[in-house]
Amino acid sequence: MGTPDRQQRLAALRDAIADIERKPALAEARPLLQADGAGFPLPAGGLLQEVFTDERRHAGAALGFALGQARSLLTPSRPAVIYLQLAHEAQEMGLPYGPGLLSFGFDPAALVLVRVANMTELLWAAEEAIACRAVAAVVADIAGQHKLLDFTASRRLGLRSASAGASMLLLRYGTGREASAAHLRWRITPALSATRRFDALAPGAPRWQAQLEKGILDNQQTHWLLGWTHHGFIIRDAANRALFPAADAALSGPVPAPLAHRRPATA
Amino acid sequence: MLYERIKGGLRLAAMNPQAAQAGLRLGQNLADARAMLPEMTAREIDRPLLTAAFADFADWHSNASPLVAVLGDVSAFGDLVLDITGVAHLFGGEHAMLRTLLARLRALGYSVAGAIAPTIGAAWAVSHFARSQVVADTDLAQVLDALPVGALRLTPEQIAGLTQMGLTTLAPLRPRERKPLQARFGLSLLTRLDQAYGMLEERLTPRLPLAERYAERRFPDPIGLLDDVLMTTRDLAIQLGLRLEAEGLGAQAFHLFLYRVDHKVMTLSVNSARPSRDPDHIAKLFSHRAERLAGEYDAGFGIDMIRLAVSSVDKLDGTQLGAFATPDGTDDLAQLQDRMSSRLGAMAVLRTQFVATHIPERAARLVPAMVHAAGPKTEPGPDRVRPLxxxxxxxxxxxxxxxxxxxxxxxxxxxxxxxxxxxxxxxxxxxxxxxxxxxxxxxxxxxxxxxxxxETPRPPPxxxxxxxxxxxxxxxxxxxxxxxxxxxxxxxxxxxxxxxxxxxxxxxxxxx
Incomplete structure (x- = not known):
């Protein structure tokens, strides 16, 4: 068959291939930004991520998840996040709203909105923005299905973001999945929000069900129930709940005051 | 022969020399003219077309002098005025310049008359009522005195009145008592008279904004390809950048003028968020802007001159690269916004600006990133829960x-x-x-x-x-x-x- 030396080399190569096939996403990616065991493992910059939600009415949740990730990538030398949207989808999907960003905890001054006329311009703007050294992340909000956004386009975006170090987050809608070169693919579903202190009837801080459909993060976990605080994501998984007893608001609290005498408080 | 509808009648507005020899005159009834010259062809005048043509002409002539205007108020179609102060030597003197300009228009099949004179009024008078010539400062009065009163850009009523008084040329008009003249013909007569003789300054309003700093290149053979234009733009940007650097300046607006051989000018303008003189950046802005108009770009028969001008000039000191400075990326971001604005349009790249109001849709305004200024913080308090x-x-x-x-x-x-x-x-x-x-x-x-x-009832207030x-x-x-x-x-x-x-x-x- 061959010399033992040859067989050894073949085996080593097979191992390498298997390794790459097992986690193709991280073959060219960097380590995690935050993997201290307690928090949600946030991917580092330089990754092409697809954030899928099943329906367009979940656009708020998807944007929240993407901006939550983008916020952790902001540094003094990378002070900007670029948001791309097709101009004709603004009414259906809504535009990022400054005061809303503030109350979410994202600095509106860091967000540059770019409204493009068609998919060609969107891809051009995305590539330009990724290549810029001052951009931490590019969030592209694409409601429809587009022929131009194929494997080649995603491969280009992926390579560019890997080489430039800025993350690219593609917000996609629907249940269909096409071949893409994204390093990570998320499926985001809004979850029932956290309870607000002193008011069991009111919606509280946002929560997401995040499912990692493609790619591997550090501990091979693929499902999370995520909560949101002003410090970032926290895991609200049933298994991990014991780790964060203090973060949950007390439920057996006082009786809610009449609605008219209440002003909305920060979640 | 061109006619125009004036006050319900069809009257002659323009004619060729043959018709003039046959005894026709401007303002004549079209029916009378037809009777006198049955074989003539008459068409209705198209004013907007003429205006546009003159505007094109004026723009194109800015390759001879940067200050070009169209005088539209007095003559039937408009007159082209160029301020050639400090320009004539480029053509080898005033005589040569006049010859060159007239010859290149005649070569296109136009009949042209022109004059160079110390005042706009005199140039108009000479070009309309005398042969094309250059009038020097010293013999201005002498040349003008011989011209008829119509040479003063007057209304037909004023000309008729002056002729009735027996004043046919300007020579007897000038020494006359001014008060009675003003009483009878109005101030405009005196103004025109003084303007022609240079007693009163007359300004022209240039069609294109005056750019003090520009670089230009003429081509012996016209070029047509967009890539060539962009490469030339880069060269010009380097030239201009060096000049701006020597002066310690940067500019925020860049204009590219493409002079086509068929007397049209194409203008491209790009803006930069902060003053710049970086040739690479300027060239990139233009190439992005050019990509956007790919379909509209039409070089016609070629482009024989390109000029790159800057405006909104501001002080820009040289930057020093510090050994310990941390790059904060604001320059990169500004350049990215410029590039995107020049390709996608200025209204496509936006930032949020807060307005002190509690109405939700009014509280945040999207303004172009290029004009966005970090103004006073009017951010709403974070205690308000607002949607993303x-x-x-x-x-x-x-x-x-x-x-x-x-x-x-x-x-x-x-x-x-x-x-x-x-x-x-x-x-x-x-x-x-x-x-x-x-x-x-x-x-x-x-x-x-x-x-x-x-008591009489008072009317209610x-x-x-x-x-x-x-x-x-x-x-x-x-x-x-x-x-x-x-x-x-x-x-x-x-x-x-x-x-x-x-x-x-x-x-x-x-x-x-």
Whole structure:
């Protein structure tokens, strides 16, 4: 068959291939930004991520998840996040709203909105923005299905973001999945929000069900129930709940005051 | 032969020399002219076309002198005026310049008359009423004196009046008493007279903004390819950048003028968010801008001159690269915004600006990133819960509430019904009465007293009819509603509950 030396080399190569096939996403990616065991493992910059939600009415949740990730990538030398949207989808999907960003905890001054006329311009703007050294992340909000956004386009975006170090987050809608070169693919579903202190009837801080459909993060976990605080994501998984007893608001609290005498408080 | 409709009649507006020899004159009735010269061809004059043609001509002539204007008020079609101060030597003197300019227009088949004179009025007079020539400062009065009074850019009535007085040339007009002339013909006669003789300054309003700093390149053979144009632009940007650097300046607006051989000028302008003189950046902006107009670019028969001019010049000191400086990326970001603005349009690249108001859609304004200035912080307090996405136009929804003024129980939005499990609100936002077109009437007028017997009833005081402002009509109550799946919406009710009418509900935003 061959010399033992040859067989050894073949085996080593097979191992390498298997390794790459097992986690193709991280073959060219960097380590995690935050993997201290307690928090949600946030991917580092330089990754092409697809954030899928099943329906367009979940656009708020998807944007929240993407901006939550983008916020952790902001540094003094990378002070900007670029948001791309097709101009004709603004009414259906809504535009990022400054005061809303503030109350979410994202600095509106860091967000540059770019409204493009068609998919060609969107891809051009995305590539330009990724290549810029001052951009931490590019969030592209694409409601429809587009022929131009194929494997080649995603491969280009992926390579560019890997080489430039800025993350690219593609917000996609629907249940269909096409071949893409994204390093990570998320499926985001809004979850029932956290309870607000002193008011069991009111919606509280946002929560997401995040499912990692493609790619591997550090501990091979693929499902999370995520909560949101002003410090970032926290895991609200049933298994991990014991780790964060203090973060949950007390439920057996006082009786809610009449609605008219209440002003909305920060979640 | 061209005619025009004036006061209901068809009158001659322009003619060729043959017609003039046959005895026709301008302003003549078209029917009379036809009778005198049956074989002539007459067409109606197309004023907008002529105006556009003259504008093109004027732009194109800015390759001879940067200050070009069209005088449209006196002559039938307009006259081209060039300020050639400090330009003539480029053509080898004034005589040569006049010859060159006239010859290149005649070569195109136009009949042209031109003159170079110390004043605009004199140049007009000489070009219209004498042969084409250069009038020097010293013999200005002598040349003008021999010309008829019509050479002063006067109205037909003024010319007729002067002719009646026996004043046919300018020579006897000049020494006459000015007061009676003004009384009879108005101030404009004296103004025109003084302007022609140089007693009164006349300014021309140039068609193109005057650019003090520009670089240009002429081509012996016309070029056509867009790539060549862009490469030349880069070269010009390098030239211009060196000059700006020597002066310690940078510019925010860059204009590229492409002079086509067929007398058209194409203009491309790009802007930069902060003053710049970086040739690479400028060239990139133009190439992005050019990509956007790929279909409209038409070099015609070629381009024989390119000029790159800058405006909005501002001080820009040289930057020093520090050994310990940390790059903060603002320059990169500004350049990225410039590139995107030049390709996608300035209104496509936006930033949020806060406005001190509590009306949600007005509280945040999207302004072009290029003009965005970090003004005073008018950010709303973070204690207000606002949605992450706001719909530009609120969408009407159908709401069921258990009790009026209670929390909504279910809603129908985009033909899908949602069961609302948790909600908070209302957050009541009143209308901004001070912005309303209606005035708030604070004090109702006194009712007129009944007249006492023996006293004439006084008329009631005049009260302007003002609609009473109705604050409840536009008050909104905002609710945060969450459905059973965890979707969170920002909905509001416009108006208050009223026995007669039910208020309308809208969905305004989506929460994370």
């Amino acid at each position: 996405r706001l719909l530009p136009v609120p969408e009407p929804i159908a709401i069921n509430a258990e009790v009026p003024d209670g929390l909504p129980a279910s809603m129908i939005w985009r033909r899908i019904s949602y069961r609302i499990t948790r909600a908070s609100g209302p957050e009541r936002l009143g209308a901004e009465w001070w912005r309303s077109g209606q005035r708030l009437q604070l004090v109702p007028p006194e009712p007129p007293r009944p007249a006492k017997p023996g 005049h009260v302007p009819r003002l609609e009473r402002f109705n604050p409840s009509a536009v008050t909104r109550d905002y609710y945060i509603a969450e459905d059973a799946m965890g979707r969170r919406f920002w909905i509001f009710r416009e108006g208050l509950y009223h026995p007669d009418a039910s208020p309308v509900w809208y969905l305004h935003g989506l929460f994370a």
